[in-house]
Structures are given as C-alpha cells and as structure tokens.
Amino acid sequence: MRGSRALLRRLLASDHAVLLFAAAYFLALWSITPGLGSSENLRNIFTSMLPLLVLAVGQTFVLITGGIDLSVTAAIPLASVVGGSIMAGDVGLLGGSAFAVPVAVGAMLAVGAGIGLVNGTIIACTRMPAFIVTLTTQMFLGGLAVWYANWYAGRVDFHDLPVGFRAIAQGRIFPAVPTALVAVTLLAMAAHITLARTVLGRWLHAVGGNAKAAAICGVPVRTTVIAAYIASGLCAAAASILYTGRLETASASHGQRVLLDVIAAAVMGGTSLFGGRGSVRGTLFGVLFITILDNTLSFRGLSNFSVLMVKGVVILAAAVLDAARARLAERSI
Amino acid sequence: MKTVVPITLALLLVSGCDNPPSQPKPVIGVAFETLQTPGWVFAFEVLESEIVERKLEMMEAIADGDSNRQFDQVRNMIARKVIGIVIAPKDAKAVIPMLKAANEAGIPIVCYNRPPEKTDTRYCAVVADNYGITRGTVKYMAEVARKSGKKHKAMILIGDLSDLNAIGRRDGFEDEVKEYPDAIEVVARVPTDWNQEKALAGVTSALQAHPDLSFIFTSSDFMLASIASALKSAGKWKKIGEEGHVILGAFDGDETAYEMLVDGYLDADGVQDLRFESEAAVRAVLDMREGKPVPERILDPGFVIHQGNLKEMTPRMWGAHVHARKK
Numbered sequence: 001m002r003g004s005r006a007l008l009r010r011l012l013a014s015d016h017a018v019l020l021f022a023a024a025y026f027l028a029l030w031s032i033t034p035g036l037g038s039s040e041n042l043r044n045i046f047t048s049m050l051p052l053l054v055l056a057v058g059q060t061f062v063l064i065t066g067g068i069d070l071s072v073t074a075a076i077p078l079a080s081v082v083g084g085s086i087m088a089g090d091v092g093l094l095g096g097s098a099f100a101v102p103v104a105v106g107a108m109l110a111v112g113a114g115i116g117l118v119n120g121t122i123i124a125c126t127r128m129p130a131f132i133v134t135l136t137t138q139m140f141l142g143g144l145a146v147w148y149a150n151w152y153a154g155r156v157d158f159h160d161l162p163v164g165f166r167a168i169a170q171g172r173i174f175p176a177v178p179t180a181l182v183a184v185t186l187l188a189m190a191a192h193i194t195l196a197r198t199v200l201g202r203w204l205h206a207v208g209g210n211a212k213a214a215a216i217c218g219v220p221v222r223t224t225v226i227a228a229y230i231a232s233g234l235c236a237a238a239a240s241i242l243y244t245g246r247l248e249t250a251s252a253s254h255g256q257r258v259l260l261d262v263i264a265a266a267v268m269g270g271t272s273l274f275g276g277r278g279s280v281r282g283t284l285f286g287v288l289f290i291t292i293l294d295n296t297l298s299f300r301g302l303s304n305f306s307v308l309m310v311k312g313v314v315i316l317a318a319a320v321l322d323a324a325r326a327r328l329a330e331r332s333i
Numbered sequence: 334m335k336t337v338v339p340i341t342l343a344l345l346l347v348s349g350c351d352n353p354p355s356q357p358k359p360v361i362g363v364a365f366e367t368l369q370t371p372g373w374v375f376a377f378e379v380l381e382s383e384i385v386e387r388k389l390e391m392m393e394a395i396a397d398g399d400s401n402r403q404f405d406q407v408r409n410m411i412a413r414k415v416i417g418i419v420i421a422p423k424d425a426k427a428v429i430p431m432l433k434a435a436n437e438a439g440i441p442i443v444c445y446n447r448p449p450e451k452t453d454t455r456y457c458a459v460v461a462d463n464y465g466i467t468r469g470t471v472k473y474m475a476e477v478a479r480k481s482g483k484k485h486k487a488m489i490l491i492g493d494l495s496d497l498n499a500i501g502r503r504d505g506f507e508d509e510v511k512e513y514p515d516a517i518e519v520v521a522r523v524p525t526d527w528n529q530e531k532a533l534a535g536v537t538s539a540l541q542a543h544p545d546l547s548f549i550f551t552s553s554d555f556m557l558a559s560i561a562s563a564l565k566s567a568g569k570w571k572k573i574g575e576e577g578h579v580i581l582g583a584f585d586g587d588e589t590a591y592e593m594l595v596d597g598y599l600d601a602d603g604v605q606d607l608r609f610e611s612e613a614a615v616r617a618v619l620d621m622r623e624g625k626p627v628p629e630r631i632l633d634p635g636f637v638i639h640q641g642n643l644k645e646m647t648p649r650m651w652g653a654h655v656h657a658r659k660k
Contacts, residue, residue, distance in 0.1 A: 034413070035412055035413045035414060038412055040411070040412040041409070041412035041413075044405070044408045044409060044412055048405045048408075051401070155494055155495070156493075156494065156495055157424065157426065157427075157495055159426045159450070170430075243401055246401065246404065246430065247400050247401065247404065247424075247426075247427040247430055248426070248427070248429060248430055249400075249424060249426045249427045251400070251424065251427065251495070253398070253400070253423075253424075253495075254400070254401065255399075255401070256398070256399065257397055257398070257399045257402070258399075294405070295405075295409060298394055298405070298406055298409045299409050299412070299413060301360075301390075301391070301392035301393055301394075303393060303395075304368065304393070304394070304395030304397065
C-alpha cells in the first residue's frame with residue numbers, strides 16, 4: 001500500500017507521466033483499430049500536432065508567469081488576413097511580387113508580437129487579471145480581423161497565396177521531412193533553451209512562483225511579463241502561418257476553436273495554471289496526448305458529441321492532476 | 334532508466350508498424366462542417382441510412398466550423414482507407430487541399446451541398462440550385478407585394494459569404510427584386526455569417542432604422558426564429574391577411590418553415606430536396622469508385638412551397654416529414 005502510494009506520487013510528479021499515458025492509450029487502441037498504427041496515420045498525428053505545439057509553447061511562457069493568454073484565437077485570424085492582404089495574388093498589396101512572402105510573414109509575426117506587447121503592457125502596468133485583459137483583446141481582435149478583411153477586399157478570406165508561402169506548411173526539405181516540422185522543431189528548441197538555460201527563463205519561473213519575492217530579488221517583473229506575452233503572440237502568429245499555408249487560404253475564421261486544446265496541452269504537460277512551473281518538453285508531451293486523443297476518437301468514427309464529452313473529461317482530469325501536483329509540490333517543501 | 338523507458342515507448346509510437354487491414358465492411362467517410370441546424374441533421378441522417386442500406390459502414394466527423402479540424406478529419410479518413418468521402422465543407426476554397434489529398438490517395442470525394450471554388454481537382458459536387466430556387470421564392474413574394482398596390486421596404490439576411498450557397502441565394506434575391514422596382518425597395522442587407530445572434534441583432538437594428546419594413550427574405554430557415562423574435566418585439570408579427578403582415582420568405586425547407594407556412598406567417602419557402610442530394614452523393618461516390626463517369630456537378634432543382642400550393646407540395650418538403658415524425 002505504501003509502495004503503491006509512493007509510486008503514484010512519483011508518477012504524478014513525473015514529467016513523463018503524460019507521455020506514458022499517451023503511449024499506453026495509443027497502444028491499447030492500436031490493437032483494436034485497423035490502420036491506427038499505419039505510417040500514414042502516424043504522419044497525420046505528427047503534422048496535425050505542429051500548429052497546436054507552437055500555440056502551446058507560447059501559452060507555456062504565459063502560464064509560467066501565472067497568467068493566461070485567451071487572445072491567441074483572435075491573433076491567429078488577424079495575422080492571417082493581414083498576411084493575406086499583402087501576398088494574395090488577386091488583391092494583395094504585393095501580390096505577384098518576389099517580396100510578397102517575406103513581407104507577409106514579417107507582417108504576420110509583427111501582428112503577433114504587437115498583440116503580445118499590448119496584452120503584456122496592460123497586464124504588467126495595470127495589474128489587471130490576465131483573464132479579463134486577454135478576453136477583451138480576443139473580442140476586439142476577432143472583430144478587427146473580420147472588419148479588416150471586409151474593408152480591404154470586401155470578403156473574409158484571401159486566396160491565391162504564393163507557392164513559396166504554402167511551402168512553409170506543405171513543403172519538404174528532404175523527401176521525408178516536412179518544412180513545417182523543421183521550423184517548429186527549431187522554434188521549440190529555442191523556447192526550451194530560453195526557459196531552461198537563460199536568465200529570462202529563470203525570471204519567468206521566479207515571477208510565476210512569487211512576483212513580489214522576485215521583484216525584491218531584482219527581477220524586472222514588468223519586462224518579464226511583457227516578454228512572456230510577446231512570446232505567446234509570436235507563437236500565435238507562427239501557428240497562423242501554418243494554418244494559412246495548410247489550407248491555402250488566409251481567413252478571419254482560422255483557429256477559433258483551439259483555445260481549450262492549447263491550454264489543456266500545456267497543463268497536461270506539467271505547466272501549472274498557478275504559475276511557477278512548466279517546460280517545453282512537458283508541453284510537447286501534452287500536445288502529443290491531446291493530438292493522439294483527437295486522432296484516435298476520430299479514427300474510430302465516434303460521433304462528434306462523444307468526442308467532445310471525452311475531451312471535456314480528459315481536460316478536467318488534467319486540471320485536477322495539476323492541482324494534485326501543486327499540493328504534492330507544497331508538501332515536499 | 335528514467336529516460337530509457339519513455340524514449341523506448343516514444344520510438345514504438347513512431348515505428349509505423351501497421352495492423353493487417355481487417356475491416357469487416359467497406360467504409361464511407363462523412364465529414365460535415367456542422368450539425369447545428371435541422372437541415373444538416375436531416376441530411377446526415379439520410380446519408381447514414383443510404384450508406385447502411387447499401388451494407389456499408391459510415392465513419393462520421395463533424396468539424397464544428399473549423400476548416401483545419403476538417404482537414405485533419407479528412408486525412409484520418411484517408412489513413413483509414415475509406416472507399417469514398419462525402420464532405421460538406423466549411424469553406425469553398427479551404428476545401429481544395431482536402432480534395433487534393435483525396436485525389437492523391439485515389440479516394441473518390443463528393444462535396445455535399447456546398448461546391449468548392451474553381452479547381453482542377455477531381456470531385457463531384459451535389460448542390461441545390463440556390464440561385465434558381467431563391468428567384469422562384471422571391472418571385473412569389475414579389476407578386477404578393479405587387480398585388481398589395483404599395484411599395485414595400487425590403488431586407489435580406491445574407492449567409493456566410495465564404496459559402497457559395499449564400500452567394501447564390503443573395504444573387505437570386507437581388508436579381509429577382511430588380512424586376513419589381515415598383516413594388517420593392519431594398520433598404521437593408523444584413524450579413525449574418527450563418528449566426529442566429531447576428532441575425533437577431535441585424536433584424537432588430539433594421540426594424541429600428543426602418544419601422545415600416547414589410548418584406549423580408551432570409552437565406553436560411555434556421556434564422557426564422559430570430560426574425561420572429563424581432564418582429565414580435567416590434568409588434569409586427571402578423572399572419573397573412575392581417576393588417577401589418579410582413580411578407581416573409583426563406584430557404585431550406587425545415588420544420589420551422591413548415592409550421593410557419595401552416596400557421597400563416599410565412600409566405601413562401603425555397604426547399605432543397607435533401608433526400609435527393611443525399612442519395613445522389615452516395616451514388617456518386619460508389620460510381621466514381623467503380624470508374625463510371627460522374628458529372629462534376631449534380632444539381633438539385635428543389636422547388637418553392639407557398640401558400641398557393643401548400644397541400645400539394647407538403648409531402649415533398651423534408652421539414653414536413655420531420656414535423657410528422659414528432660407527432
């Protein structure tokens with residue numbers, strides 16, 4: 001009994017718990033679901049998880065500081081239509097030009113960073129709850145995306161995107177290696193190094209752990225919080241590039257329903273909703289689990305309602321697990 | 334050991350070992366954007382019964398309005414090696430990469446009710462003649478308006494303009510009302526994005542700006558409830574023949590429209606023959622699989638049901654069948 005409690009405690013505290021759950025779950029279903037373990041389906045799982053991973057990495061930065069960023073689901077479509085208005089072949093400002101793609105990508109990233117800067121500045125300077133600030137920016141930016149697309153082109157999406165842009169999401173560097181996989185891997189590695197090996201990473205954890213104590217120790221709390229939201233905004237813009245390239249359409253309706261998956265993935269991976277704890281590696285495992293869950297339920301042809309109910313239960317379990325981990329961590333101090 | 338076990342499990346995950354395929358029945362994938370309205374629910378049910386009747390299995394996927402999710406669902410269907418896909422896409426352009434993916438896998442794909450934008454991919458689209466049916470509906474309404482002897486201020490509720498159906502219905506409305514400049518003046522064009530709340534807000538604002546508005550066409554029956562609510566608040570929810578009746582027309586043929594026709598609030602409704610569309614979609618998938626020639630577009634001519642032919646057309650209206658099932 002004592003042994004099994006200790007095992008449970010170790011499992012709960014382990015960074016690899018989610019990966020083990022994901023593997024066990026997948027292996028269990030693999031034996032009873034034809035085609036689930038095929039190379040094609042595994043490729044689907046890994047390519048599906050890329051945009052979610054990018055978003056979840058950005059959200060991890062914010063959650064570590066004790067905040068939350070709800071505006072990502074509006075940053076994605078806004079960045080998408082801004083990019084589309086620059087590079088679309090029929091109506092884009094630089095449509096057909098050799099500079100269309102780099103300028104459009106730059107603009108999309110600038111939109112993301114700008115949104116992060118605004119969110120971070122308001123939260124850091126006014127000390128308003130991040131939930132309220134990012135919820136209101138989400139509403140504003142969602143409307144802005146539709147307004148901008150209608151004002152610019154009289155419609156809510158842009159087509160005829162350059163081949164070079166589409167190649168970011170659809171192309172391959174080597175025959176078996178998607179460009180998007182390389183880009184997301186580099187982004188995740190940069191994020192991991194930042195969180196685990198740099199002063200900024202330590203500041204983020206310190207602010208999330210105890211902002212007052214961090215300030216006393218000389219951590220620039222406001223700058224750190226702003227940096228976290230800029231990271232989240234940049235990641236939202238990067239996800240927008242992937243969504244837009246995949247569907248060959250810049251749209252004011254991209255990415256509107258991913259928020260719960262993003263937060264669930266980060267939390268399942270060990271990032272605490274209460275701040276002070278989180279890692280890119282854990283988020284990767286959380287994203288893998290959420291993607292596998294989605295894939296397997298869809299693969300088995302479950303009705304949409306069943307899928308939503310199962311995911312709801314899983315996400316609730318993730319939140320309960322997070323609370324249990326936080327209590328465990330307190331007891332072990 | 335702490336790292337070996339998870340790495341081993343992760344490697345197992347990516348090893349790509351395959352199960353021997355052992356599906357008892359061939360599977361048709363059905364990927365819908367939404368099941369939010371009675372029309373989509375009815376269409377889905379008919380598709381399911383068509384598939385089951387042919388001793389096949391259905392793999393369902395609902396994207397909840399998310400094109401990216403729909404793309405993942407289509408790719409799952411391809412990985413599962415379905416024999417065909419019926420897709421009701423969210424976006425006419427965003428569906429093209431999904432058509433390409435199905436083409437590359439050699440899987441026949443049929444667009445249900447919503448055609449894609451111009452593309453050189455191989456597909457079949459089963460669609461209603463949105464333009465023609467709407468013109469017929471609005472023609473009946475306009476004749477009623479002309480017979481009244483006065484000029485009516487008119488409003489149209491427009492759907493999501495990334496949906497070619499919405500564009501066809503809008504164009505049908507605009508082209509028909511142009512024929513009646515003496516009887517109709519369009520004063521409000523409400524964009525709804527197929528959203529009930531936006532419809533309610535838009536109709537309420539239009540009624541405030543034009544209190545004498547007396548001619549409304551909605552691009553889908555599912556917004557009739559919002560229109561009724563707004564008209565009731567404005568004291569304008571009157572039956573045909575009552576003073577102040579607002580000439581009302583809609584499109585789809587759902588149960589709400591049927592009840593409003595019977596109760597005398599709705600003047601005319603353009604009806605999509607969803608049973609025809611569902612049967613045609615499944616037949617097209619199977620014909621394409623067998624290599625038979627299938628046209629790129631199969632048109633559902635639909636029909637208009639109005640106060641003048643209600644008894645005769647009721648048996649063909651799918652909303653009437655849904656209504657009868659509940660009794």
